[in-house]
Amino acid sequence: MKISIVGSGYVGLVTGACLAKLGNSVVLIDVIEEKIQRINSRRPTVFEPGLDAVLSEAVGKGALRATADFSDGIGTTELTFICVGTPSRDDGSQDLTQVAGAAESIGSVLKEKSDYHSVVTKSTVVPGTTLKTVGPIVERASGKRAGVDFGLGMNPEFLKEGDAVNDFFRPDRVVIGAVDAKTRERLSELYSPLGVPVFHTDCTTAEMIKYSSNIFLAARVALVNELGNVSKALGIDVREVAKAVGMDRRIGPLFLKAGAGFGGSCFRKDASALSRKARELGVSTPIIDSVLMQNDAQPLRLVELLEGKLKIKGKRIAVLGLSFKPNSDDVRDAPSLKVVDALAVRGAYVVAYDPVASDNFRKLRPDIEYAKSARSAVNSSDAVVIVTEWEEFSDPMLYGTKPVIDGRGITKTENYEGVCW
Ligand SMILES: NC(=O)c1ccc[n+]([C@@H]2O[C@H](COP(=O)([O-])OP(=O)(O)OC[C@H]3O[C@@H](n4cnc5c(N)ncnc54)[C@H](O)[C@@H]3O)[C@@H](O)[C@H]2O)c1
Incomplete structure (x- = not known):
């Protein structure tokens, strides 16, 4: 054709x-x-x-x-x-x-x-x-x-x-x-x-199917993150919880990975657009609205956890992973944007690294330092925050004894704290 x-x-x-x-x-x-x-x-x-x-x-x-x-x-x-x-x-x-x-x-x-x-x-x-x-x-x-x-x-x-x-x-x-x-x-x-x-x-139902699919997925992520935050406060690893929950066929195992929140060009934009449309129609959408609220707050947990480990002001902090997910150079609505901004507000000097997304991120945040490799970012920093689960961040040897806040469960190091575990 x-x-x-x-x-x-x-x-x-x-x-x-x-x-x-x-x-x-x-x-x-x-x-x-x-x-x-x-x-x-x-x-x-x-x-x-x-x-x-x-x-x-x-x-x-x-x-x-x-x-x-x-x-x-x-x-x-x-x-x-x-x-x-x-x-x-x-x-x-x-x-x-x-x-x-x-x-x-x-x-x-x-x-x-x-x-x-x-x-x-x-x-x-x-x-x-x-x-x-x-x-x-x-x-x-x-x-x-x-x-x-x-x-x-x-x-x-x-x-x-x-x-x-x-x-x-x-x-x-x-x-x-x-x-x-x-x-x-x-x-x-x-x-x-x-x-x-x-x-x-018909065309309008097809349009609603797309919104509903995206919002359903976004809601699962927000919910498992909220359950993860509660689990961590209880001393429980939510990854164990999610494994067993996902074995229930009514729930299923996908999109049950707790972490630093969803990003990308679609979930936030689509949930907001449908919520606005619903408001125009006089329909309230409390669930969609709280999915967005939960997800806006989730990346900031990484910074709060880091604050529990060291005084951020004046420190060099390596941020590993800028794209909203691995194997992509897309930084639209990426959790890394919130993490970098929150670190900067607290007086940190940010050194960022991503295998493919640094150029795109630089267009949005030109004022931070960009490292050429994960190793050089880590070596020159006082602590590390992992925001995207690129495979190359999994090697514990990369981090030595530096404080690591892991937003994705990609590694396990000596001086380690996970976002929901
Ligand atoms: N990116 C995803 O993962 C994804 C997945 C499913 C659906 N979608 C949806 O698909 C759509 C496109 O998303 P995307 O990520 O590819 O966007 P994008 O911003 O990467 O691409 C849009 C392209 O359209 C071009 N463009 C804009 N106005 C134009 C015009 N008048 N004539 C010709 N070209 C024009 C832009 O230059 C750009 O290259 C969006 O509605 C998005 O929500 C995206």
């Missing part, structure tokens, strides 16, 4: 490269020229295990290319995915500027295009957005009718950063919402080589 993808970030790039590997012809569209050049020269714009090989093969065999030209990208394809960002506004509500911009550009190309084109939202958008925002904008710009002259659908993305390529080829399910039969058929055909369950529904 001939596919175009608007937005070549984590989701757009991974989706595009993997769809090309499945035998489709893919054009990625973005507004950032540097991203386009990198993709066309086979260099991923994000760090994702396995992505460089899939991208290189796809570009090499002419199955994938990137462009800034919407008429070229949309005009030569039959289905377009919208994969642009949907960040939070200051009040937590969803900022749909990028989605509206993408829909407008798609619509103006469809005005001149005669064959039937499908427009599919893949970005995570507040329920109702595909029907009430994307569709009407494309209709206005193209002068055509959704579901009649062009197709409209919603196909949420469930990939996990750090394992995104794997997730693309082995998803638990694919959710397809569509207004028209042609778009539903095209999406079904596109995913059929994966041989996984496909859940067909």
Whole structure:
């Protein structure tokens, strides 16, 4: 199938490269020229295990290319995915500027295009957005009718950063919402080589499924962290507790890892957006709101525990791990941001290290020191805080007798304190 993808970030790039590997012809569209050049020269714009090989093969065999030209990208394809960002506004509500911009550009190309084109939202958008925002904008710009002259659908993305390529080829399910039969058929055909369950529904339900999945996962993490904080106060290792709790089939073992809190571009943003939307509708969301509160406070526990070990003011503190999870360079909403800020407020001199995310973190926090290796960060510091569970932080020899606050349970050293154990 001939596919175009608007937005070549984590989701757009991974989706595009993997769809090309499945035998489709893919054009990625973005507004950032540097991203386009990198993709066309086979260099991923994000760090994702396995992505460089899939991208290189796809570009090499002419199955994938990137462009800034919407008429070229949309005009030569039959289905377009919208994969642009949907960040939070200051009040937590969803900022749909990028989605509206993408829909407008798609619509103006469809005005001149005669064959039937499908427009599919893949970005995570507040329920109702595909029907009430994307569709009407494309209709206005193209002068055509959704579901009649062009197709409209919603196909949420469930990939996990750090394992995104794997997730693309082995998803638990694919959710397809569509207004028209042609778009539903095209999406079904596109995913059929994966041989996984496909859940067909309407666009707004598909949007709600994505929010509900993310909020469910976020709530599990916040709950196990809260149970972890209580366990630690009782002298109990919550990791033991979680193991046995997870053996209950009604609960299951995944997402029961206590630690320094969740981060990343999705959980906080999506929980806030749904909570704001609910407020608009006159519905209260006390559970979602407390998940966010719990998670905002959790990274600060690392600093509080460190304070119990030494006087932070004037000390050099190594912060190991800046990305929100291992195998990713994404620092959006990472717990490390809160840890670094709290250390700085208490008068520490922060030396940070991450195997791949330092450059991204530097853009947000240019004033701290960045070490070239975990060893040099640790050796030059008075104490260590581990925020992300990169494998290379597991070696106890790295730390000697330095005080270590471990937010992820990645190691065990002589002078050690875990966040929930
Ligand atoms: N990152 C994840 O793990 C993940 C997982 C599932 C779903 N999602 C959702 O997918 C969406 C995209 O997330 P992401 O992490 O890939 O975002 P991102 O910020 O990495 O990428 C968005 C891209 O869209 C481009 N863009 C913005 N406006 C544009 C326009 N008008 N035309 C063309 N390109 C434009 C940007 O330049 C950028 O390259 C979001 O809604 C997010 O919530 C993300």
